[in-house]
Amino acid sequence: MKNYTITKNNKILSFGLIAFGVVGIAYGFATDPTRTWASLLQSNFFLLAIALCGLFFYTFQFAAEAGWAAGILRVPLAMAQFLPHACVALLLIFIFGHHDLYHWTHAELYDKNSPHFDEILYGKKAFLNIPFFVIRLILYGIIWAGSAVLLRKYALEEDRVGGTENYWKTSKLSHVFLVLFAITSSTGAWDILMSVDAHWFSTLFGWYIFSGLFVTGLTVMGILTIYLKRNGYFPKVNENHIHDIGKYMFAFSIFWTYLWFSQFMLIWYANLPEEVAYYALRQEPELRPIFILNFVINFTIPFLVLMSRDSKRKENTVLVAGALMIIGHWLDVWLIVMPGIMGTHAHIGIIEIGATCFFAGLFLYVFFNSMSKTAVVPENHPMIEESYHFYL
Amino acid sequence: MSKYIFAVYNDEDVLMQNIKPLRSQGVRIKEVFSPFPIHGMDHLIGHKRTRIAICSFIYGAIGCLLAIWMTQYMMIADWPMDIGGKPSFAYYKNVPAFVPIIFESAVFCAAHGMVLTFYLRSKTLPGVTAFVPDKRMTDDRFIMQVECNDASKKADLTNLLLKHGAEEVKEYGK
Numbered sequence A: 001m002k003n004y005t006i007t008k009n010n011k012i013l014s015f016g017l018i019a020f021g022v023v024g025i026a027y028g029f030a031t032d033p034t035r036t037w038a039s040l041l042q043s044n045f046f047l048l049a050i051a052l053c054g055l056f057f058y059t060f061q062f063a064a065e066a067g068w069a070a071g072i073l074r075v076p077l078a079m080a081q082f083l084p085h086a087c088v089a090l091l092l093i094f095i096f097g098h099h100d101l102y103h104w105t106h107a108e109l110y111d112k113n114s115p116h117f118d119e120i121l122y123g124k125k126a127f128l129n130i131p132f133f134v135i136r137l138i139l140y141g142i143i144w145a146g147s148a149v150l151l152r153k154y155a156l157e158e159d160r161v162g163g164t165e166n167y168w169k170t171s172k173l174s175h176v177f178l179v180l181f182a183i184t185s186s187t188g189a190w191d192i193l194m195s196v197d198a199h200w201f202s203t204l205f206g207w208y209i210f211s212g213l214f215v216t217g218l219t220v221m222g223i224l225t226i227y228l229k230r231n232g233y234f235p236k237v238n239e240n241h242i243h244d245i246g247k248y249m250f251a252f253s254i255f256w257t258y259l260w261f262s263q264f265m266l267i268w269y270a271n272l273p274e275e276v277a278y279y280a281l282r283q284e285p286e287l288r289p290i291f292i293l294n295f296v297i298n299f300t301i302p303f304l305v306l307m308s309r310d311s312k313r314k315e316n317t318v319l320v321a322g323a324l325m326i327i328g329h330w331l332d333v334w335l336i337v338m339p340g341i342m343g344t345h346a347h348i349g350i351i352e353i354g355a356t357c358f359f360a361g362l363f364l365y366v367f368f369n370s371m372s373k374t375a376v377v378p379e380n381h382p383m384i385e386e387s388y389h390f391y392l
Numbered sequence B: 001m002s003k004y005i006f007a008v009y010n011d012e013d014v015l016m017q018n019i020k021p022l023r024s025q026g027v028r029i030k031e032v033f034s035p036f037p038i039h040g041m042d043h044l045i046g047h048k049r050t051r052i053a054i055c056s057f058i059y060g061a062i063g064c065l066l067a068i069w070m071t072q073y074m075m076i077a078d079w080p081m082d083i084g085g086k087p088s089f090a091y092y093k094n095v096p097a098f099v100p101i102i103f104e105s106a107v108f109c110a111a112h113g114m115v116l117t118f119y120l121r122s123k124t125l126p127g128v129t130a131f132v133p134d135k136r137m138t139d140d141r142f143i144m145q146v147e148c149n150d151a152s153k154k155a156d157l158t159n160l161l162l163k164h165g166a167e168e169v170k171e172y173g174k
Helices: A009-029 A034-065 A074-080 A082-099 A119-123 A130-161 A165-192 A205-228 A239-270 A273-282 A287-307 A309-313 A317-346 A350-371 A384-388 B010-022 B052-078 B091-121 B153-161
Strands: B006-007 B030-032 B142-147 B168-170
Touching: A034 A074, A034 A082, A034 A130, A034 A165, A034 A205, A034 A317, A034 A350, A074 A130, A074 A205, A074 A350, A074 B052, A082 A130, A082 A350, A082 B030, A119 A130, A130 A165, A165 A350, A205 A239, A205 A317, A205 B168, A239 A273, A239 A287, A239 A309, A239 A317, A239 B091, A273 A317, A287 A317, A309 A317, A317 A350, B006 B010, B010 B030, B010 B142, B142 B153, B153 B168
Parallel strands: none
Antiparallel strands: B006 B142, B006 B168, B030 B142
């Protein structure tokens, strides 16, 4: 049973990213705290989504009793181990930065005698209030991070004793998690991202965020799988497995585009002031290039690059398309969070990139660390043979 | 035109296992008929990968362009429409309203074009007599269509097929 060994380069990369991130964040707090909180929220959510997708992918493989991915299952599981860290960071960001991040947390909005009294937010008070919000964040943390930790425990147990007992335990927990994920992925998206624009609402928002989360996570999973394969940890993962990951990336990019467009078109068509405010801001001259770029990268690149069978079977095209898609979906989250907080003063600079590097470095370190403690290939998984002989 | 004989198998695993040795002995397999799809069969009998995906892309692109032209002519040029209370009458400003139509048209053309191409290519257009070497191929038998141009070698080939798991070897329709 082969474990991953953390190389020197892994450490240099993760700690380098963290160090660069700390510098960026420190610079941010010294110059523009609001912008720094906003980019911390955005970066944290971006990486949290990737980890959450790892958990989602891992669990639905068990719910569907799918065999093809059995050999690479430890990659999404290790990705999910970032969830405890991300959930704690999210809670801290909310506790210390809520005044800058979420307009609805300001107390004077709910005071009927105050000139700032906001009738719309007053009506949403039953849902959007700080105690309930913190309870929800803790609840997400328990569900997401708790599942990730428990599933890892079962996986370690499976490595140790073998048999199918832990497979069925994992399967049971996976079913429970998937039901809870269906709810929490939507409500989490409303809480963490949509409440940035507390006056605005979109009924499609939960699904839209879920689709973006899924694409990003799959892409990261594909890239990490290829990385481990190239370092000789996956001797039996071949182009068929890469092809299937590529298919997922392609399909869910189209799904993301579908939801992005469905949300945009209905709001654009109906042209109701309270709905259109969200897009009107993001179509201001300062933000319009990014608004268009976001759509172009996240739709056109995967659509054209990953459409043919041959390109999905080549690691290099998957890597190139994947890298661009990660940038694209980073822009997508950026467009949701930053203009909502900063208005047209939202920029992409050292603060935003630094914050993302900080969380990315942390994510990579947690990933490699977790990978080094479980077997890279779950040799006691009952469907491992099926995965080896997967043919597409 | 090539002549063929048909080897009947009653188990797809036996059939799959024997294809490789048969092909290595120079037996040319044209086609395999089975009541259900057998995964990996086309690869085994040496069929090239289908190019229908390329056709599909071309049909989809045609459908896309067709709908772009159609919406431009109908909604902007011939009878300008006030879309969503935004009377801009410019195609690029109204294009979100046309995207669903463009999308549906691309899907429509790709799907129908693909079906027609498939029918034409496999010669199963409505009205054409179906190619059925043995009626049991729709029930529980697996039929391998083997090229046999040289009548003198037919007996040898038949023996070879029978040795490699075939239940019987027959000619078309008999």
